[in-house]
Amino acid sequence: MNLLPLSDRALNFLALAEANNNNANSCDLVILEGHYGMQRLFDCVDKIASLHPIMQSRIVRKGLKYFWEYDETLYPEKLQLDWTDRFVDLKQWHIALRQYAIDNPVDPYVGSPVQFVCIRFKQYSALLFLSSHTASDARSGYILFEQLHSLLLNQPISCIDNSFCEEHMLFDKVGTKALFHAGVRLAVDLFRTKKRIAIADSECWCVDYHDFGLDATKALKTWSKRHQVSVNVALNYVLNKALNNGQKYTVLETISLRGIAKKDLAASYNNLIMPFGSEIGGESCWIKAYQARLQELKLEGYKVHQAEQKIQSYSINLVPKSALKLLVESYKRLFLNGNVILSNLGKLEFNLSYIGSFKIIDVYNFSVPLPPAGLALVASTYQGRLRISYAHRGEVELSITPSIEREIAALNT
Secondary structure, eight states, X not given: OEEEEOOXXXXXXXXXXXTTTTOOEEEEEEEEESOOOHHHHHHHHHHHHTTOGGGGEEEEEETTEEEEEEOTTOOOEEEEEEOTTTOSSHHHHHHHHHHHHHHSOOOTTTSOSEEEEEEEETTEEEEEEEEETTTOOTTHHHHHHHHHHHHHTTOOOOXXXXXXSOHHHHSOOOOHHHHHHHHHHXXXXXXXXXXXXXXXXXXXXXXXXXXXXXXXXXHHHHHHHHHTOOHHHHHHHHHHHHHHTTOOEEEEEEEEOGGGOSSOOTTOOSOOEEEEEEEESSSTTHHHHHHHHHHHIIIIIHHXXXXXXXXXXXXXXXXXXXXXXXXXXXXXXXIIOSOOEEEXXXXXXOOOSEETTEEEEEEEEEEOOOTTOSEEEEEEEETTEEEEEEEEESSOHHHXXXXXXXXXXXXXX
C-alpha cells in the first residue's frame, strides 16, 4: 500500500473545499475546432495519468493524518457530452461550460482528483480537465494539455514527476525561526482590525469571464515599466482602484513553489502554490512597499508562509472530514473576519496553437471561490490578450468589468 502524507498546502485546500460545499475545483479548458474519437482521447488521458502518481490516488484518513493512497488501477473519470441541441450560440454554450465546473465538484476521497470531460457543440469540442485544488496548481492543467497534444501526435512526453515525494525530499524543512515568526504573525492577525471591501455574500455563485484584449496588456506593461514594478503589481494597482477606489484592503495571492524545490518539478502534477496575504492600497507609498514585499517573499519571505501552513496543517490533520467546515469557519472568524479578494495573478505559460491536429480556438482557466473569498479573480494572458475570470458569490461582475476597463484606459494618461 503506497501512502503519502498530504502536504501542508494540500491540507489547507482540502479544508477549504469542505467549507465551500465540497467544491474547490480548478477547471482548465481548451476549445477546439473539430472532434476526436472518444476512445483515442480516453486512452491518452489514461496514459498521462500513469505518469503522474497523484492522478492515480485518492485521499484516505488513517490515524491522525490524511494521506494520498496510490492505486495503479485508479484512473481519472472520463465523460463525453454532446450539447449541440441544447444551445443556440457559442456564448450560451460557454456560460454552460463555466457552470459545469461549479456544479460538478471533484471528490478526491472517492477517486482520482482529476476528471476529463469532452463536451461537443456543433463543430467545436471543449476539453476540460477538472482538478481538485488539493492536487493541482495554476500550471498543472496546462501540463496535461501539452502532454495530450504530444500523445495525439505520437510524440514522446516527459516521464519525470517528482511530486509524489515526501515534503523533505522536495523542499527545505520548515525551521524553528520561521515557525516562531509565523506564530507571531498569526497572533497579530488574531487581534488586528481587518480591512475588507464589501461584497454581498450568498450561497449561490457563478463564474464570469471577460477578455480585455491586447491593448490592456500593453497598457499594464507600459505602466509597470515606467514605475519599475512587475506587471502583477500594475494589475493589483488597477484592481485596487476599480474595486475599492484606492482604499486599503486585504488581498490573498499565490506564489508558485516550483522554482524553490530541490528537485525538478517542471513536468510535475501537484499542488505547488502557496497563498499569502497582502495589504493593498491606502498610503501613497503602498506600491513601493508592496513591490518590496513581493521581492522579499521570493527570496526568504515564503518560509514564514510555509510555516503558517505547517501550523494550520497540525489542526487540520487532527480534525475528521465531518468537522473541517467548522474548522475553516473558525479560521475565517478569528483571522480573516469576512470576505477577502482571492487574486491569482500571473502570465499563462501555454504556447500551443493546436491540440494534436485540431486548432485551439481559445484557452481558459476557471476556479471556484474558496472561503472566505466572496470574489476570486484569475488573471492571465493568452496570445497577448489580458483575460480575467471572476468566480463570485453575489452580483458583482457587471460592475467590476467596466470599472477595470476604465482604470486600465486611464493608466498612462
